[in-house]
Amino acid sequence: MAEVVRSKEEVRRRVVEARAAGKSIGFVPTMGALHIGHRELIERSAAENGYTVLSIFVNPTQFGPAEDLDRYPRRLEADVALAAEGGADLVFAPAVGGMYASGHSTWVEEARLSEGLCGARRPGHFRGVATVCVKLFNIVRPDRAYFGCKDYQQLKVVQRMVRDLDFTIEICPVETVRDPDGLATSSRNQYLDPEERRAALAIPRALKSGADLIRGGERSPRIVAEAVRSEIVREGRLQMQYVEVVDAETLEIVAPLGGRIVIAVAAYSGQTRLIDNVVVECPQAAGSP
Numbered sequence: 419m420a421e422v423v424r425s426k427e428e429v430r431r432r433v434v435e436a437r438a439a440g441k442s443i444g445f446v447p448t449m450g451a452l453h454i455g456h457r458e459l460i461e462r463s464a465a466e467n468g469y470t471v472l473s474i475f476v477n478p479t480q481f482g483p484a485e486d487l488d489r490y491p492r493r494l495e496a497d498v499a500l501a502a503e504g505g506a507d508l509v510f511a512p513a514v515g516g517m518y519a520s521g522h523s524t525w526v527e528e529a530r531l532s533e534g535l536c537g538a539r540r541p542g543h544f545r546g547v548a549t550v551c552v553k554l555f556n557i558v559r560p561d562r563a564y565f566g567c568k569d570y571q572q573l574k575v576v577q578r579m580v581r582d583l584d585f586t587i588e589i590c591p592v593e594t595v596r597d598p599d600g601l602a603t604s605s606r607n608q609y610l611d612p613e614e615r616r617a618a619l620a621i622p623r624a625l626k627s628g629a630d631l632i633r634g635g636e637r638s639p640r641i642v643a644e645a646v647r648s649e650i651v652r653e654g655r656l657q658m659q660y661v662e663v664v665d666a667e668t669l670e671i672v673a674p675l676g677g678r679i680v681i682a683v684a685a686y687s688g689q690t691r692l693i694d695n696v697v698v699e700c701p702q703a704a705g706s707p
């Protein structure tokens with residue numbers, strides 16, 4: 419059974435002990451309600467490090483006022499069991515007051531990659547993410563930290579922050595884990611009723627169509643985005659938030675498409691906001707510079 423600790427001091431003590439025993443430290447930050455996507459991150463960390471710390475913290479500073487902070491699923495006991503099965507050694511589950519001192523007034527802001535996609539629709543979200551990641555990195559002091567490609571913009575923001583602020587942590591991306599029907603696993607999927615869940619399958623389907631279009635030679639980001647959008651709209655029960663077809667590193671539009679491209683989508687099924695993406699290698703069109 420992985421041990422659960424609540425205080426920063428206790429985590430630091432355990433990590434110092436593990437390091438003294440010659441172990442490298444892997445870290446998997448989560449908000450809990452763990453599923454097979456999280457498990458993949460934990461297993462990767464356990465395979466690549468002598469000691470794996472998993473954090474479970476529903477970070478209030480990354481939620482907007484109208485978002486689902488209060489109803490976000492919390493179920494520590496089941497999470498600890500799954501964490502242990504995956505190979506985690508320690509679960510850090512702080513209370514909000516244990517993470518943020520009263521009067522907390524210091525923020526970390528990545529100013530470019532955070533601007534578009536989800537950042538444009540969730541003001542302050544990536545500031546909350548970056549700040550909590552820095553805090554967690556300073557508490558755990560890992561050698562490696564594992565992030566899912568499912569939250570693609572988050573991964574890129576964290577990689578940029580680590581580079582820009584000289585953290586010596588290796589950020590390890592992990593491919594998106596999907597249910598057999600193609601839906602990316604997410605803690606928020608449990609909000610979906612069966613019909614909403616069926617409708618949500620249009621998202622991975624549309625992403626695949628977009629990727630196939632690019633692989634088939636389409637080089638217009640607008641045409642690819644339109645095709646993805648219309649497949650999602652055609653489903654009839656989803657509410658589109660955005661489709662973006664952008665460079666996978668800069669998250670900026672490139673036209674004509676070339677290099678590594680990410681197609682990123684956010685859409686609502688019922689009240690539940692879902693995100694997903696696909697990365698496509700896109701050879702430069704013949705004749706382009």
Ligand code: AMP
Pocket residue numbers: 447448449450455456458459564565566567568569592593594595596602603604605
């Ligand atoms: P969350 O608990 O949703 O904040 O996610 C914690 C970490 O798990 C993040 O790095 C996510 O990108 C990652 N993650 C969530 N869902 C998946 C998935 N389906 N596949 C891979 N990684 C995931």
